[in-house]
Amino acid sequence: MDTSITLAKTLETQKEVAVLLPKKEPSLCPGPDGKIIPVCEPRLSGREGEYLAECLKTNWISSGGPFVPAFEEAFSVQCGCRYGIACTSGTTALHLAMATLGLGRGDEVILPTFTMIATANAVAYTGAKPVLVDSEPKTWNIDIEQIEMKITSRTKAIVPIHTYGHPADMDPLVSLSQRKNLVVIEDAAHAHGAEYKGKRAGGFGQAACFSFYANKIITTGEGGMITTNDEAFAEKARMLRDHAFSKERHFWHKVAGFNYRMTNLQAAIGLAQTEQFDSLVEARIKNAEIYEALLKETPGLTLPPRTPGIKNVFWMYAILVEKEFGISRDALRQRLASKGIETRTFFIPIHLQPIYRRKYRREFPVSEELCEKGMYLPSAPTLTKKDIERIALEIRRARTRKG
Ligand SMILES: Cc1ncc(COP(=O)(O)O)c(C=O)c1O
Incomplete structure (x- = not known):
């Protein structure tokens, strides 16, 4: 050479x-x-302080406190979804969603190249390969027309992001995914409250992942959530979020899980934010x-x-x-x-x-x-x-x- x-x-x-x-x-x-x-x-102008004080008063600061399910419920309702799984960040929500799908080495996931690194990393953490697609110039979202040529026999999922709050073109994307038997996971990190043809972001695919970092529309400081309408998916995600503890015996693990649990303190802020x-x-x-x-x-x-x-x-x-x-x-x-x-x-x-x-x-x-x-x-x-x-x-x- x-x-x-x-x-x-x-x-x-x-x-x-x-x-x-x-x-x-x-x-x-x-x-x-x-x-x-x-x-x-x-903007923390609601009941954030009051709810945080309640965490301290009741001595609930871990993920075991009552604000976590209350926030999951309130936020998922806002997204028109039945289930919410609160996580430590948008990144861990994405990784948890990919892990819940069972992605691994040899699988491919299609996503826009114009995104934050977390979208690609979440795919890579599972061992699957991120396959990149360009944006279309009008909305800066993934170019749906270019997705089909990137689909191979290894493709398992498509991850559109709703860039800077403008939803991706979900109708053609969802119909392509159905035709090709692929799962859609929305990266909705920027899109709290965004709507596509009257439907809220977060309810279009198998699951969606939100970020609650301090600059997001709804914040918990650091935090994230998966929303889904699929009960089995929600249950598996909850199990993996919590070290995959098995039901029959404590400290007994048949699969490798994670600790991606949100604390009661974060959820207290999240609930107060969701009220606004x-x-x-x-x-x-x-x-x-x-x-x-x-x-x-x-x-x-x-x-x-x-x-x-x-x-x-x-x-x-x-x-x-x-x-x-x-x-x-x-x-x-x-x-x-x-x-x-x-x-x-x-x-x-x-x-x-x-x-x-x-x-x-x-x-x-x-x-x-x-x-x-x-x-x-x-x-x-x-x-x-x-x-x-x-x-x-x-x-x-x-x-x-x-x-
Ligand atoms: C498109 C996108 N996905 C995922 C994330 C990751 O979210 P987090 O910072 O909460 O881990 C971000 C962060 O801004 C993002 O912009």
Whole structure:
């Protein structure tokens, strides 16, 4: 083998990949009013404190306390589902769902390359292989038309994600999965309260997995939940969540389980949050309406998708900075950071991640474009109209000042 050719090719690939990646994180300075507008923060304005105090008063801080089943019940009802299985995170919910399906070495699972690393990792933890599909350019969700060509005799499941709160196109996805006898697991980490043709995210497949990390629409600090309508699936997931203790004898294990149990403390916060479900979802939608009104005439910005019949909950207000804007996405982030406004870049697609990258083949152009141009603006439920007006003003100023 000519190693100089191999090395040259590797360097060329590294260069190709490097141009797609975000530049160094900008440093955040307080704005003119001395304030920093964070990209997100939770709103804990309901009975969170009261319920937490109850955990302490009753001495129930482990997963054995009563807030866990109460939260599972309340949250799954919001998703139109019969069962909820609370977990320690969205990632463990995904892994638990994959393990409950019985996935393992030799199996393949189809998912979008444009997602957070946890979706792919959850598949890989079981020994199964993540098989990646590009996004479609309108909603940034998995391109259903490209799924079929990735299906093989080893494919067991499809995992769509409802990107940034906009549901994936579930009708064709579910009918394809039925035709091909595949299981659908929704990654609904961003989609609390989102609706597709009048139906809530979380009830479309065999199961769905939510995240309750502090930046999510409903939060428990860290946490997650599987929702499902399948009783046997729920029962198996509960068993695996709890070290797979057997029913006939304590400390007796016939299969390898996990400890993915949510604590009573987390569930207490989760229940209080779920009591504010509608207002927390509406706060994100209201933010989006204000941003849209202020930014829609700004040339060079692509605003987040709206699709008839679909309720986008705008988990994050995500935009694309096009060439026409005049300065790059990274330069805009820099400018906003210097004015006390925190932002985030989009996901770096799975196929570009060092742990999953095999041979770079320019196979996923839409996801790469999203990675290059995408960023999200502050999206907390605590944002005021004044905050959003200031952010929009700084964006318009950055454009006219050209960098
Ligand atoms: C699409 C997606 N799936 C899964 C997760 C993992 O959730 P968690 O951080 O709760 O483990 C995230 C986290 O943001 C995510 O964005």
